[in-house]
Amino acid sequence: xxxxxxxxxxxxxxxxxxxPVDWLVLVALIAVGGVFVRAMLxxxxxxxxxxxxxxxYVHVPSAILGMYVACTVLAIAGGLYLWIKDDRLDRVxxxxxxxxxxxxxxxxxxxxxxxxxxxxxxxxxxxRLTSALFLWFLLLSYMVLRDxxxxxxxxxxxxxxLGVLALLLVPFIHMTVYLFRGLHPEPIVLKPExxxxxxxxxxxFGLAMVAFSLLFFALMxxxxxxxxxxxxxxxxxxx
Amino acid sequence: MxxxxxxxxxxQDAANTAMDSMSGDASLAQPxxxxxxxxxxTGPPDTVSAMETGYIVATVIFLxxxxxxxxxxxxxxxxx
Numbered sequence: 001x002x003x004x005x006x007x008x009x010x011x012x013x014x015x016x017x018x019x020p021v022d023w024l025v026l027v028a029l030i031a032v033g034g035v036f037v038r039a040m041l042x043x044x045x046x047x048x049x050x051x052x053x054x055x056x057y058v059h060v061p062s063a064i065l066g067m068y069v070a071c072t073v074l075a076i077a078g079g080l081y082l083w084i085k086d087d088r089l090d091r092v093x094x095x096x097x098x099x100x101x102x103x104x105x106x107x108x109x110x111x112x113x114x115x116x117x118x119x120x121x122x123x124x125x126x127x128r129l130t131s132a133l134f135l136w137f138l139l140l141s142y143m144v145l146r147d148x149x150x151x152x153x154x155x156x157x158x159x160x161x162l163g164v165l166a167l168l169l170v171p172f173i174h175m176t177v178y179l180f181r182g183l184h185p186e187p188i189v190l191k192p193e194x195x196x197x198x199x200x201x202x203x204x205f206g207l208a209m210v211a212f213s214l215l216f217f218a219l220m221x222x223x224x225x226x227x228x229x230x231x232x233x234x235x236x237x238x239x
Numbered sequence: 240m241x242x243x244x245x246x247x248x249x250x251q252d253a254a255n256t257a258m259d260s261m262s263g264d265a266s267l268a269q270p271x272x273x274x275x276x277x278x279x280x281t282g283p284p285d286t287v288s289a290m291e292t293g294y295i296v297a298t299v300i301f302l303x304x305x306x307x308x309x310x311x312x313x314x315x316x317x318x319x
Contacts, residue, residue, distance in 0.1 A: 025305060029301075029305075032301070036294055036298075040290065040294065046283065047283055049283060050283035050284045050287070051285075051286050051290040052286035052289040052293070055289075055293040058293065102301070105300055106296075106297045106300050109296050109297070109300065110293045110297055113289050113293040113296070116289065117284075117289040219304070219308070223308060226312050226315060229312070229315040229316075233315060
């Protein structure tokens with residue numbers, strides 16, 4: 001096992017030639033643009049909140065991908081790296097953290113705008129918002145930590161530990177709306193019962209999930225390709 | 240509650256206007272300024288600008304990140 005690990009560790013990164021335009025990112029952008037048009041123009045507004053409720057189709061898919069998916073990928077890739085020491089897993093983990101950070105930023109910003117319209121304030125120190133902000137800072141500290149460590153092996157090992165720990169915060173964030181009294185409503189989609197939405201809103205949400213998932217994996221793929229090319233260049237410079 | 244009060248004021252004012260019209264006094268038939276200051280609000284609040292701001296900000300964040308990735312890729316591609 002040790003022989004395998006050291007072989008994998010020593011293997012230089014091989015970068016394929018990066019295309020000038022990433023077709024998957026383009027397709028994802030077109031899909032997300034289509035969902036935006038459908039959500040803003042062809043999906044009914046909420047009877048109580050008005051048009052601002054349509055931020056749901058950006059806010060919730062970004063939260064599911066940025067929090068649940070990105071942190072799960074980050075933790076699994078980090079945990080596997082600690083076990084088999086494959087540099088590719090470290091690159092998957094750093095890509096998941098960075099893309100997850102972008103999606104989580106969208107969650108916090110759209111949530112604040114929605115909050116201003118429905119609660120009368122951009123921010124409240126209530127459990128769901130505060131714990132989501134903690135996760136945002138945790139992902140930020142993950143990236144800062146990676147930038148601060150020069151040695152590639154030590155950087156991958158220490159950031160993998162932080163990545164695994166980040167996942168522990170996710171179930172707590174999910175449960176905050178049940179455990180504490182706060183402003184944030186309980187889940188409409190991610191709950192044991194069926195989603196409590198009219199069919200026309202649910203179909204737009206389904207399309208938004210598909211489009212945002214495409215964007216998430218397109219950005220992950222591009223970020224991973226860049227990291228591979230970066231490591232390959234570093235290996236060439238060292239040789 | 241405020242909507243109900245506003246509605247009651249409007250209905251009372253409309254009744255007064257109708258009675259004044261019947262009395263034939265044109266000057267009294269004009270609706271008072273208080274009526275226009277208390278419009279009856281129906282339906283959800285107007286939050287279109289908040290929705291548009293949210294969509295614009297989300298678009299800017301995603302496009303800025305894609306631009307950053309493209310710049311990184313271009314830098315790596317230029318390297319020997």
